[in-house]
Amino acid sequence: MNQSIEFHYTTTQRGSPAIQIGTDLYRVQKKNINGSIRYTCTNERCNASLTIFENKIQIMRGTHKHGQRLLPFHIGEIVNEFRQAIVSDIRTPLPQIYDKFAKKFLREYGSAAEMLMFRQVRATGYRVRTKALPPCPKKQDIATFHIPDVFRLNLSHEPFLIHDSANPYRIIVFASKSSLNHLASCSAIHSDRTFFMAPRYFKQAYIIHGWRANTDLASEVREKNVEKMIADLIALPMVPKHVVRQRFDLISQQLRSINPLFNSFLMYFRRTHFTTKPNIWLWIMLIKDFDETTTIAIEQEEHQQRQTRLRHRKNIQRDQDLFELKQKLEKQHIDIEGYCILLRHFSYTYMKQLDA
Ligand SMILES: [Zn+2]
Structure with missing residues (x-):
């Protein structure tokens, strides 16, 4: 039976x-x-x-007199694996771990309803991880608490803690060498002093931003409709409290639809303006995240610009060669047959470029 x-x-x-x-x-x-x-x-x-x-x-x-008690077994299993990974690998940012498991889950099961269930466990990840962190320093320990090695290095394992003093107040400074180099090459430097986002028992978090002109986003920001949305973002603190989040989500949606690259800016905005007095260890992990994503974005952008310059140089060279070839024909250094054969080589390179 x-x-x-x-x-x-x-x-x-x-x-x-x-x-x-x-x-x-x-x-x-x-x-x-x-x-x-x-x-x-x-x-x-x-x-x-x-x-x-x-x-x-x-x-x-008997019959059950209650709703769903557990996640279905196969979902529960992968959720457990996810939670294990969160605590055993605290250097890896949560979204990255989540994405890995979400992909695996999608491959193996992946109906929309099941995916939705799995997505719901994402939020619990932060709680799980908090339990795996060192204890949060108490108010009386703020001047003396020790920062473990994991929090002194960035995600590429380079030195990240560059200053730590406690006279008369505890001042801790984080920056990676590569991000400082990028900052030095910026055309303008801004700073964001936030009080709410400072870790618990710290007065202020002082964040330095570099402005890189000549990027896609920099030119996008000058567009009238984008300018309007940025202005709306800046005005958020003056909006009645209960609609702030709703308005932020709406503006985010619009900005993302204009250019998905706004995503990391919006993530920064959300994570620095909607959290108050975070756990210091989570806070350090957050800025490690920013350090990594910024470096990756800049490197991608520089790579693209190098490619463009390279293409540009090649094009100039080709124009020059074509011009010289035509002159050879005009000065009758080559006949029309020879001219056409050489011309064909140029056509081939153009065709290759079109293919690519
Ligand atoms: Zn029951």
Whole structure:
């Protein structure tokens, strides 16, 4: 009887043996002399129970008087793996870990409804990770607390903590060498002094930004409609509190639809203006994230510009060669046959470029 019902051996939160069927969890109620085991639903007010004998469900009794208790087994499994990864690898930013698991999940299951369930666990990741962090310094320890090595290096394992003093106040400065180099090449430098975003028991977080002219975004920002949205963002603190988030989401959507590159700016804005007095360890991890994404973005951009310059130089050279070839024909150094053959080589290179 009921042999076709699929169940999985697992444990309760406290680690005692249990089985899962669908989204319900059963704990052991009684072991019978004949070797069969009676399980009962872990919901206290529920009387659903079943008996398993030789790894097969023999009897099922009662009906569940509650909603879904657990994630379906296969989702729960991958969620556990995700949580394991979060705490065993605290150097990797959460979104990166999440994306890896989301991709895996999508490959293996991936119905929209299941994906939605998996997406819901994303938010719990931050809580899981907080538990794996060093204890948050207390107010009286602010001048003396130690910063572990993990938090002194950036994600590329380069020195990131560049200053730490406590006389008369604790001042901690983070920057990677590559980001300082990029900053030095910027045409303008801005600073953002925030009080709310400063880690708990710190007065202020002082963030230095570099302005890179001649980028796609820099020219985009001068467009009238983008200018208007940026102005709306700046005005957010004056908007009634209960609509701030809603307005921010709306503006974000519009900016992203104009240029997806606005995404990292919006992420910065959201993570620095909507969190108050964060845990210092999470805060350091956040700025490590920024350090990494900024460096990657700048390197990509510079790579692109190099490519453009390279193409540009090649084009000038080709124009020059074509011009000289035509002169050879005009001065009758070559005949029309020879001219056409040489001309064909140019056509080939153009065709190759079109293919690419
Ligand atoms: Zn039940």
